[in-house]
Amino acid sequence: MKRFLILMFTSVMIFSLTSCNFATKTYKIELIVKGSSMEFWKNLSKGAQSAALTNHAEIQMDGPEEEKDPADQLRYIEKAIQEKPDAIILAASDYNRMVKPVENAVNAGIPVIMVDSDVNSKKTLAYVGTDNIMLGSKLAQSLESRVKTGGKVAVISFVQDSYPAVQREKGFRDTMARYSRFQLLKTQYGGSDNAISEKLTAALLKSEPDLVAIAALNEPSAAGAAQALSKSGRKNVRVFAVDCMPTEAMYMEQGVVDIALLQNPYQMGYYSVETAVKALNGQRVEDVYTDIYTVDKSNLFDKLYQQLIFPFSN
Secondary structure (H helix, E strand, C coil): CHHHHHHHHHHHHHHHHHHHHHHCCCEEEEEECCCCCCHHHHHHHHHHHHHHHHCCEEEEEECCCCCCCHHHHHHHHHHHHHHCCCEEEECCCCCCCCHHHHHHHHHCCCCEEEECCCCCCCCCCEEEECCHHHHHHHHHHHHHHHCCCCEEEEEEECCCCCHHHHHHHHHHHHHHCCCCCEEECCCEECCCCHHHHHHHHHHHHHHCCCEEEEEECCHHHHHHHHHHHHHHCCCCCEEEEECCCHHHHHHHHCCCEEEEEECCHHHHHHHHHHHHHHHHCCCCCCCEECCCEEECCCCCCCHHHHHHHCHHHC
Protein backbone atom coordinates (compact mmCIF):
# COMPACT_ATOMS: atom_id res chain seq x y z
CA MET A 1 0.00 0.00 0.00
CA LYS A 2 2.83 2.35 0.95
CA ARG A 3 4.60 1.61 -2.34
CA PHE A 4 1.36 2.31 -4.25
CA LEU A 5 0.99 5.69 -2.54
CA ILE A 6 4.57 6.63 -3.32
CA LEU A 7 4.11 5.70 -7.00
CA MET A 8 0.86 7.62 -7.17
CA PHE A 9 2.44 10.70 -5.55
CA THR A 10 5.40 10.52 -7.96
CA SER A 11 3.07 10.25 -10.95
CA VAL A 12 1.06 13.24 -9.79
CA MET A 13 4.22 15.30 -9.31
CA ILE A 14 5.54 14.40 -12.77
CA PHE A 15 2.18 15.23 -14.35
CA SER A 16 2.01 18.53 -12.47
CA LEU A 17 5.51 19.55 -13.47
CA THR A 18 4.92 18.59 -17.09
CA SER A 19 1.62 20.49 -17.16
CA CYS A 20 3.23 23.48 -15.52
CA ASN A 21 6.09 23.54 -18.04
CA PHE A 22 3.63 23.32 -20.92
CA ALA A 23 1.35 26.01 -19.53
CA THR A 24 4.17 28.45 -18.88
CA LYS A 25 6.08 28.00 -22.12
CA THR A 26 6.89 31.49 -23.33
CA TYR A 27 6.99 32.13 -27.06
CA LYS A 28 9.37 34.76 -28.41
CA ILE A 29 7.66 36.74 -31.15
CA GLU A 30 9.28 39.43 -33.29
CA LEU A 31 6.94 42.27 -34.31
CA ILE A 32 8.38 44.16 -37.29
CA VAL A 33 6.58 47.38 -38.23
CA LYS A 34 7.00 49.99 -40.95
CA GLY A 35 7.78 53.07 -38.85
CA SER A 36 8.44 52.66 -35.13
CA SER A 37 8.13 56.40 -34.41
CA MET A 38 4.54 56.65 -35.70
CA GLU A 39 1.69 56.62 -33.17
CA PHE A 40 -0.20 54.02 -35.22
CA TRP A 41 2.55 51.45 -34.73
CA LYS A 42 3.01 52.36 -31.07
CA ASN A 43 -0.69 51.69 -30.54
CA LEU A 44 -0.41 48.39 -32.40
CA SER A 45 2.53 47.43 -30.20
CA LYS A 46 0.47 48.25 -27.11
CA GLY A 47 -2.19 45.76 -28.25
CA ALA A 48 0.48 43.15 -28.96
CA GLN A 49 2.00 43.57 -25.50
CA SER A 50 -1.43 43.24 -23.90
CA ALA A 51 -2.09 39.97 -25.74
CA ALA A 52 1.36 38.72 -24.74
CA LEU A 53 0.43 38.97 -21.05
CA THR A 54 -2.35 36.41 -21.40
CA ASN A 55 -0.79 34.23 -24.10
CA HIS A 56 2.63 33.39 -22.61
CA ALA A 57 4.55 35.43 -25.17
CA GLU A 58 7.37 37.96 -25.22
CA ILE A 59 7.14 40.65 -27.89
CA GLN A 60 10.09 42.49 -29.38
CA MET A 61 9.07 45.36 -31.67
CA ASP A 62 11.56 46.37 -34.35
CA GLY A 63 11.48 48.32 -37.57
CA PRO A 64 12.83 51.48 -39.18
CA GLU A 65 12.02 54.73 -37.42
CA GLU A 66 10.12 56.09 -40.41
CA GLU A 67 8.03 54.44 -43.12
CA LYS A 68 10.00 55.32 -46.24
CA ASP A 69 12.37 52.89 -47.96
CA PRO A 70 11.37 49.19 -47.85
CA ALA A 71 15.08 48.32 -47.81
CA ASP A 72 15.21 49.72 -44.28
CA GLN A 73 12.69 47.12 -43.14
CA LEU A 74 14.50 44.32 -44.95
CA ARG A 75 17.42 44.55 -42.53
CA TYR A 76 15.14 43.91 -39.57
CA ILE A 77 13.65 40.81 -41.18
CA GLU A 78 17.13 39.43 -41.91
CA LYS A 79 18.15 40.14 -38.31
CA ALA A 80 15.05 38.33 -37.00
CA ILE A 81 15.79 35.26 -39.11
CA GLN A 82 19.27 35.07 -37.59
CA GLU A 83 17.85 35.38 -34.05
CA LYS A 84 15.25 32.63 -34.74
CA PRO A 85 12.18 33.76 -32.78
CA ASP A 86 9.25 31.37 -32.49
CA ALA A 87 7.25 33.54 -34.91
CA ILE A 88 7.41 36.82 -36.82
CA ILE A 89 4.53 39.28 -37.05
CA LEU A 90 5.21 41.59 -39.99
CA ALA A 91 3.62 44.73 -41.44
CA ALA A 92 5.16 44.58 -44.92
CA SER A 93 6.35 47.91 -46.29
CA ASP A 94 6.12 46.62 -49.87
CA TYR A 95 3.73 43.97 -51.22
CA ASN A 96 6.22 42.47 -53.67
CA ARG A 97 9.69 43.38 -52.40
CA MET A 98 9.07 41.70 -49.05
CA VAL A 99 8.15 38.33 -50.62
CA LYS A 100 11.66 36.88 -50.67
CA PRO A 101 12.60 37.82 -47.07
CA VAL A 102 9.24 36.54 -45.80
CA GLU A 103 9.67 33.24 -47.59
CA ASN A 104 13.26 33.02 -46.32
CA ALA A 105 11.87 33.24 -42.79
CA VAL A 106 9.27 30.55 -43.47
CA ASN A 107 11.88 28.29 -45.07
CA ALA A 108 14.00 28.75 -41.93
CA GLY A 109 11.14 27.31 -39.89
CA ILE A 110 9.76 30.62 -38.58
CA PRO A 111 6.01 31.07 -39.14
CA VAL A 112 4.98 34.54 -40.34
CA ILE A 113 1.73 36.35 -39.53
CA MET A 114 0.97 39.51 -41.52
CA VAL A 115 -0.47 42.51 -39.68
CA ASP A 116 -1.97 45.64 -41.30
CA SER A 117 -0.03 45.17 -44.56
CA ASP A 118 -0.02 41.90 -46.50
CA VAL A 119 2.60 40.44 -48.82
CA ASN A 120 2.35 38.64 -52.16
CA SER A 121 3.01 35.13 -50.84
CA LYS A 122 0.95 32.07 -49.99
CA LYS A 123 3.45 30.93 -47.36
CA THR A 124 2.23 33.24 -44.60
CA LEU A 125 -0.21 31.82 -42.06
CA ALA A 126 -2.77 34.63 -41.81
CA TYR A 127 -3.48 38.33 -42.26
CA VAL A 128 -4.74 40.45 -39.35
CA GLY A 129 -5.92 43.99 -40.05
CA THR A 130 -8.33 46.25 -41.88
CA ASP A 131 -10.21 45.22 -45.01
CA ASN A 132 -8.60 48.01 -47.02
CA ILE A 133 -10.85 47.68 -50.08
CA MET A 134 -13.82 48.24 -47.79
CA LEU A 135 -12.05 51.12 -46.08
CA GLY A 136 -11.46 52.92 -49.38
CA SER A 137 -15.03 52.28 -50.47
CA LYS A 138 -16.44 53.65 -47.20
CA LEU A 139 -14.30 56.76 -47.62
CA ALA A 140 -15.76 57.33 -51.09
CA GLN A 141 -19.31 56.80 -49.86
CA SER A 142 -18.79 59.30 -47.05
CA LEU A 143 -17.37 61.88 -49.46
CA GLU A 144 -20.23 61.47 -51.93
CA SER A 145 -22.88 61.82 -49.21
CA ARG A 146 -21.34 65.02 -47.77
CA VAL A 147 -20.20 66.90 -50.87
CA LYS A 148 -23.36 67.75 -52.77
CA THR A 149 -21.71 69.73 -55.54
CA GLY A 150 -19.53 68.18 -58.20
CA GLY A 151 -15.90 68.97 -58.78
CA LYS A 152 -12.38 67.68 -58.60
CA VAL A 153 -11.18 65.29 -55.90
CA ALA A 154 -7.51 64.80 -55.02
CA VAL A 155 -6.05 61.61 -53.56
CA ILE A 156 -3.08 61.91 -51.20
CA SER A 157 -1.66 58.45 -50.56
CA PHE A 158 1.47 57.25 -48.75
CA VAL A 159 3.96 54.62 -50.00
CA GLN A 160 3.14 53.69 -53.59
CA ASP A 161 3.65 49.91 -53.44
CA SER A 162 2.43 49.40 -49.89
CA TYR A 163 -0.48 46.95 -50.09
CA PRO A 164 -2.85 49.01 -47.90
CA ALA A 165 -2.20 52.03 -50.11
CA VAL A 166 -2.95 50.02 -53.24
CA GLN A 167 -6.10 48.46 -51.77
CA ARG A 168 -7.48 51.66 -50.26
CA GLU A 169 -7.01 53.53 -53.49
CA LYS A 170 -8.70 50.74 -55.44
CA GLY A 171 -11.69 50.69 -53.10
CA PHE A 172 -11.93 54.47 -53.23
CA ARG A 173 -11.60 54.84 -57.00
CA ASP A 174 -13.90 51.92 -57.84
CA THR A 175 -16.64 53.40 -55.67
CA MET A 176 -16.10 56.99 -56.80
CA ALA A 177 -16.50 55.82 -60.41
CA ARG A 178 -20.24 55.47 -59.67
CA TYR A 179 -20.55 59.21 -59.03
CA SER A 180 -20.28 61.04 -62.34
CA ARG A 181 -20.31 64.55 -60.84
CA PHE A 182 -16.78 64.07 -59.48
CA GLN A 183 -13.47 64.05 -61.34
CA LEU A 184 -10.58 62.21 -59.67
CA LEU A 185 -7.12 63.68 -60.07
CA LYS A 186 -3.90 61.70 -60.33
CA THR A 187 -2.81 60.21 -57.01
CA GLN A 188 -0.05 62.01 -55.13
CA TYR A 189 2.28 60.04 -52.82
CA GLY A 190 3.51 61.67 -49.64
CA GLY A 191 5.60 58.76 -48.40
CA SER A 192 3.94 58.83 -44.95
CA ASP A 193 5.63 62.17 -44.38
CA ASN A 194 3.55 65.12 -43.08
CA ALA A 195 5.78 67.74 -44.69
CA ILE A 196 5.74 66.11 -48.14
CA SER A 197 1.96 65.62 -48.00
CA GLU A 198 1.54 69.27 -46.99
CA LYS A 199 3.71 70.43 -49.89
CA LEU A 200 1.80 68.27 -52.40
CA THR A 201 -1.54 69.56 -51.12
CA ALA A 202 -0.40 73.19 -51.21
CA ALA A 203 0.55 72.76 -54.88
CA LEU A 204 -2.84 71.20 -55.66
CA LEU A 205 -4.70 74.03 -53.94
CA LYS A 206 -2.88 76.53 -56.15
CA SER A 207 -3.28 74.63 -59.42
CA GLU A 208 -6.84 73.29 -59.02
CA PRO A 209 -9.43 76.04 -58.37
CA ASP A 210 -12.26 73.50 -58.84
CA LEU A 211 -10.96 71.21 -56.10
CA VAL A 212 -13.75 70.31 -53.66
CA ALA A 213 -12.31 67.47 -51.58
CA ILE A 214 -9.13 65.64 -50.65
CA ALA A 215 -9.06 61.93 -49.81
CA ALA A 216 -6.08 61.32 -47.51
CA LEU A 217 -5.34 57.61 -47.22
CA ASN A 218 -3.37 57.49 -43.96
CA GLU A 219 -2.60 59.64 -40.92
CA PRO A 220 0.50 61.55 -42.16
CA SER A 221 -1.28 62.16 -45.49
CA ALA A 222 -4.27 63.59 -43.63
CA ALA A 223 -2.17 65.70 -41.27
CA GLY A 224 -0.20 67.21 -44.14
CA ALA A 225 -3.29 67.86 -46.25
CA ALA A 226 -5.14 69.48 -43.34
CA GLN A 227 -2.16 71.70 -42.50
CA ALA A 228 -1.90 72.93 -46.09
CA LEU A 229 -5.63 73.53 -46.35
CA SER A 230 -5.75 75.40 -43.05
CA LYS A 231 -2.89 77.67 -44.11
CA SER A 232 -4.50 78.36 -47.49
CA GLY A 233 -7.66 79.76 -45.94
CA ARG A 234 -9.86 78.01 -48.53
CA LYS A 235 -13.24 77.10 -47.09
CA ASN A 236 -14.65 75.24 -50.11
CA VAL A 237 -12.37 72.19 -49.82
CA ARG A 238 -12.67 69.45 -47.19
CA VAL A 239 -10.42 66.59 -46.13
CA PHE A 240 -11.73 63.03 -45.87
CA ALA A 241 -9.20 61.06 -43.89
CA VAL A 242 -8.11 57.58 -42.94
CA ASP A 243 -6.91 57.50 -39.33
CA CYS A 244 -7.03 60.31 -36.81
CA MET A 245 -4.46 61.42 -34.29
CA PRO A 246 -4.64 64.58 -32.13
CA THR A 247 -3.54 66.84 -35.01
CA GLU A 248 -6.39 65.68 -37.25
CA ALA A 249 -8.83 65.89 -34.32
CA MET A 250 -7.91 69.57 -33.92
CA TYR A 251 -8.52 70.19 -37.62
CA MET A 252 -11.80 68.30 -37.40
CA GLU A 253 -12.96 70.67 -34.66
CA GLN A 254 -12.03 73.56 -36.95
CA GLY A 255 -14.02 72.10 -39.86
CA VAL A 256 -10.98 71.39 -42.06
CA VAL A 257 -11.21 67.60 -41.72
CA ASP A 258 -14.77 66.48 -42.48
CA ILE A 259 -14.62 62.84 -41.43
CA ALA A 260 -12.01 60.28 -40.46
CA LEU A 261 -12.29 56.54 -40.76
CA LEU A 262 -10.55 55.08 -37.75
CA GLN A 263 -8.79 51.76 -37.86
CA ASN A 264 -8.07 49.89 -34.65
CA PRO A 265 -4.31 49.27 -34.40
CA TYR A 266 -4.68 48.04 -30.81
CA GLN A 267 -6.98 45.26 -32.09
CA MET A 268 -4.51 44.45 -34.86
CA GLY A 269 -1.68 44.01 -32.39
CA TYR A 270 -3.77 41.98 -29.97
CA TYR A 271 -5.26 39.61 -32.55
CA SER A 272 -1.98 39.14 -34.40
CA VAL A 273 -0.27 37.86 -31.24
CA GLU A 274 -3.29 35.73 -30.38
CA THR A 275 -3.20 34.28 -33.91
CA ALA A 276 0.54 33.60 -33.74
CA VAL A 277 0.24 31.76 -30.41
CA LYS A 278 -2.68 29.67 -31.69
CA ALA A 279 -0.60 28.64 -34.69
CA LEU A 280 2.40 27.78 -32.49
CA ASN A 281 0.11 25.62 -30.36
CA GLY A 282 -0.95 23.67 -33.45
CA GLN A 283 -4.39 25.26 -33.82
CA ARG A 284 -5.92 26.26 -37.14
CA VAL A 285 -5.78 30.01 -37.83
CA GLU A 286 -7.41 32.25 -40.41
CA ASP A 287 -7.52 35.91 -41.45
CA VAL A 288 -8.94 38.39 -38.95
CA TYR A 289 -10.49 41.69 -40.09
CA THR A 290 -10.51 44.46 -37.50
CA ASP A 291 -13.06 47.23 -36.94
CA ILE A 292 -13.56 50.47 -38.88
CA TYR A 293 -15.24 53.50 -37.26
CA THR A 294 -16.56 56.71 -38.83
CA VAL A 295 -15.75 59.82 -36.80
CA ASP A 296 -16.83 63.40 -37.42
CA LYS A 297 -17.31 66.54 -35.34
CA SER A 298 -20.55 65.22 -33.84
CA ASN A 299 -19.04 62.13 -32.21
CA LEU A 300 -15.36 63.11 -31.93
CA PHE A 301 -15.54 63.14 -28.13
CA ASP A 302 -17.32 59.80 -27.69
CA LYS A 303 -15.38 57.66 -25.24
CA LEU A 304 -14.53 54.85 -27.70
CA TYR A 305 -13.12 57.23 -30.29
CA GLN A 306 -11.21 59.22 -27.69
CA GLN A 307 -9.50 55.99 -26.65
CA LEU A 308 -8.44 55.37 -30.25
CA ILE A 309 -7.32 58.95 -30.94
CA PHE A 310 -5.62 59.53 -27.58
CA PRO A 311 -4.81 55.94 -26.47
CA PHE A 312 -2.08 56.88 -24.00
CA SER A 313 -4.08 59.53 -22.18
CA ASN A 314 -6.95 57.21 -21.11
